[in-house]
Amino acid sequence: MTAFDQASARKLKNSEQLFTGTEVDKGMKSAEPLITFRNVCLDFVGRRILQDINLSIGRQEFVCVVGPSGCGKTTTLRLIAGLLQPTSGEIVYNGKPVREPARDIAVVFQDYTNALLPWRTAAGNVSLALEAAGVPRTERPDRIAALLEKVGLGNRGEAYPSELSGGMQQRLQIARCLAQEPSVLLMDEPFGALDAMTRQHLQDQVLRIMDQSGTTVFFVTHDLEEAIYLADRVIALAPNPGRVAEVFDIKLPRPRNQLTTREDPEFLRLRRKIFDFVQESEA
Amino acid sequence: MNKNTTRTGKILWLLASLAFAAALIAGWQLIANMRLISPVFLPGPDRAFDAAVTGFESGELGGKLLLTVERMIYGWVLSSILGVALGTLIGSSALARSYFGPTLEFIRPLPASAIAPIAITLFGLSNASVLVLIAFGTIWPMLLATIHGFAAIHPRLTEVGHVLKLSRLETIWKIALPNAVPDILASMRLGLTISLILTIVGEMLMGLEGIGNSILLAARSFDAPNLYAGVILIGLIGLVSNLLLDMMDRRLLRWRPSR
Ligand SMILES: Nc1ncnc2c1ncn2[C@@H]1O[C@H](COP(=O)(O)OP(=O)(O)OP(=O)(O)O)[C@@H](O)[C@H]1O
Numbered sequence: 106m107t108a109f110d111q112a113s114a115r116k117l118k119n120s121e122q123l124f125t126g127t128e129v130d131k132g133m134k135s136a137e138p139l140i141t142f143r144n145v146c147l148d149f150v151g152r153r154i155l156q157d158i159n160l161s162i163g164r165q166e167f168v169c170v171v172g173p174s175g176c177g178k179t180t181t182l183r184l185i186a187g188l189l190q191p192t193s194g195e196i197v198y199n200g201k202p203v204r205e206p207a208r209d210i211a212v213v214f215q216d217y218t219n220a221l222l223p224w225r226t227a228a229g230n231v232s233l234a235l236e237a238a239g240v241p242r243t244e245r246p247d248r249i250a251a252l253l254e255k256v257g258l259g260n261r262g263e264a265y266p267s268e269l270s271g272g273m274q275q276r277l278q279i280a281r282c283l284a285q286e287p288s289v290l291l292m293d294e295p296f297g298a299l300d301a302m303t304r305q306h307l308q309d310q311v312l313r314i315m316d317q318s319g320t321t322v323f324f325v326t327h328d329l330e331e332a333i334y335l336a337d338r339v340i341a342l343a344p345n346p347g348r349v350a351e352v353f354d355i356k357l358p359r360p361r362n363q364l365t366t367r368e369d370p371e372f373l374r375l376r377r378k379i380f381d382f383v384q385e386s387e388a
Numbered sequence: 389m390n391k392n393t394t395r396t397g398k399i400l401w402l403l404a405s406l407a408f409a410a411a412l413i414a415g416w417q418l419i420a421n422m423r424l425i426s427p428v429f430l431p432g433p434d435r436a437f438d439a440a441v442t443g444f445e446s447g448e449l450g451g452k453l454l455l456t457v458e459r460m461i462y463g464w465v466l467s468s469i470l471g472v473a474l475g476t477l478i479g480s481s482a483l484a485r486s487y488f489g490p491t492l493e494f495i496r497p498l499p500a501s502a503i504a505p506i507a508i509t510l511f512g513l514s515n516a517s518v519l520v521l522i523a524f525g526t527i528w529p530m531l532l533a534t535i536h537g538f539a540a541i542h543p544r545l546t547e548v549g550h551v552l553k554l555s556r557l558e559t560i561w562k563i564a565l566p567n568a569v570p571d572i573l574a575s576m577r578l579g580l581t582i583s584l585i586l587t588i589v590g591e592m593l594m595g596l597e598g599i600g601n602s603i604l605l606a607a608r609s610f611d612a613p614n615l616y617a618g619v620i621l622i623g624l625i626g627l628v629s630n631l632l633l634d635m636m637d638r639r640l641l642r643w644r645p646s647r
């Protein structure tokens with residue numbers, strides 16, 4: 106945390122360094138924050154929802170956000186997405202304040218059923234992102250096929266969303282997000298509505314895809330174990346008003362494995378620690 | 389439910405409705421044969437059918453039918469295009485909404501028949517007048533359905549559009565309009581019925597050749613068989629066009645979960 110704040114302070118002092126910095130830091134994980142919250146407050150109709158959020162997210166970092174229902178997880182995510190503007194403070198992405206959505210920030214919504222175009226096939230839904238990015242018509246079919254293949258929907262391109270299971274619909278949404286070739290992937294409880302098996306399978310799929318593409322991930326979840334399993338860092342929010350309560354560094358080796366990682370003493374220690382913390386803060 | 393039982397179910401329903409129609413025709417024949425009503429006013433289905441056959445053989449009835457169907461379809465297509473276009477304009481812009489809204493609220497309750505005299509003074513007793521009449525009376529369901537379809541976009545889809553940075557036109561074309569298609573199709577079904585009604589009324593009011601006018605003339609000359617033949621033909625136009633619309637719905641709404 107403090108390291109990041111120092112980094113962003115440096116960035117403020119010397120904006121030239123920022124540009125050279127971005128190039129050089131590309132391979133180095135979280136050397137320079139990609140997203141920075143500076144004293145962000147947000148009010149909804151006179152009610153304070155988020156209070157003084159200060160946060161830095163490094164390049165290629167996998168950050169999970171946990172916290173009780175209504176504490177402002179979705180709101181935080183929507184701020185990064187540029188779908189909401191803070192009442193005060195600012196969110197800086199790639200050195201620039203976020204004012205509107207950006208092409209290279211993709212959002213995986215929790216309610217996949219509503220986020221897909223029901224009148225387009227799976228291929229058509231992926232195509233939407235390519236069309237939006239101005240990819241020429243002739244290049245689209247190959248890219249769509251590759252993206253569907255990547256999320257395991259290679260043979261369901263002609264199916265309509267209503268013909269896909271929940272897990273498949275969520276994978277389709279992920280494929281559409283990957284079509285944006287995002288630098289940042291924002292995921293709002295993406296697996297919340299899925300059964301345990303599908304959930305674990307998708308967790309691994311996301312980890313693998315992120316590992317290949319080097320995308321920065323901001324992942325909201327209710328599930329502490331999911332957060333620890335996936336993240337480099339777990340941010341716990343506290344409610345009323347929403348604020349950062351605690352940040353946990355997760356130093357578990359990668360690649361992670363559903364069996365060994367979850368049995369790792371460090372995993373169990375972290376689970377205990379975060380669980381106790383959440384219980385305490387809710388009491 | 390497996391496919392077989394639903395298919396048998398469908399066939400049973402079809403048979404039942406055919407039986408109902410047959411019973412109705414038989415009852416009609418019975419009443420006509422018993423002369424409960426003077427044959428001058430009520431011909432049996434046999435005589436109405438004969439009149440239709442004679443009419444088609446001479447080629448006269450077929451020509452009239454064609455004219456009527458043509459008017460109905462032109463009017464319907466015209467009002468659908470206008471309705472969807474205007475609905476898109478109003479549905480996608482708050483400015484347009486506040487600009488046109490009050491005027492439309494004033495015009496909407498006007499009965500279409502009140503427009504006929506105005507159309508006649510402008511375009512005479514012509515096809516153009518009937519078209520204006522039909523378009524005026526038929527545009528409303530399509531207009532309102534489009535506006536509603538635009539207003540009923542799930543906020544998540546709007547956000548998807550924002551996140552992907554779709555332009556305003558792309559949003560309309562790729563999200564809002566397809567989202568309104570089910571509403572629009574339903575309204576076009578209603579519109580077709582209204583269009584048929586106004587075609588008949590228009591032909592009668594303006595004395596244009598067609599089924600509407602021919603049943604009016606048949607009634608005036610106490611030619612009951614031809615009158616009934618005309619009325620039945622109008623019913624058949626409605627039936628056939630609804631069947632065609634069913635096919636269109638099935639094709640365009642294939643993405644919907646089967647119910
Ligand atoms: N559009 C809105 N208008 C007013 N209040 C809102 C709005 N959206 C969210 N809120 C309030 O903001 C607070 C945070 O909401 P948010 O959706 O971010 O919570 P969350 O942490 O994502 O909860 P959950 O885990 O249930 O999804 C809640 O108290 C909610 O009532």
Ligand SMILES: [Mg+2]
Pocket residue numbers: 178179180293
């Ligand atoms: Mg939420």
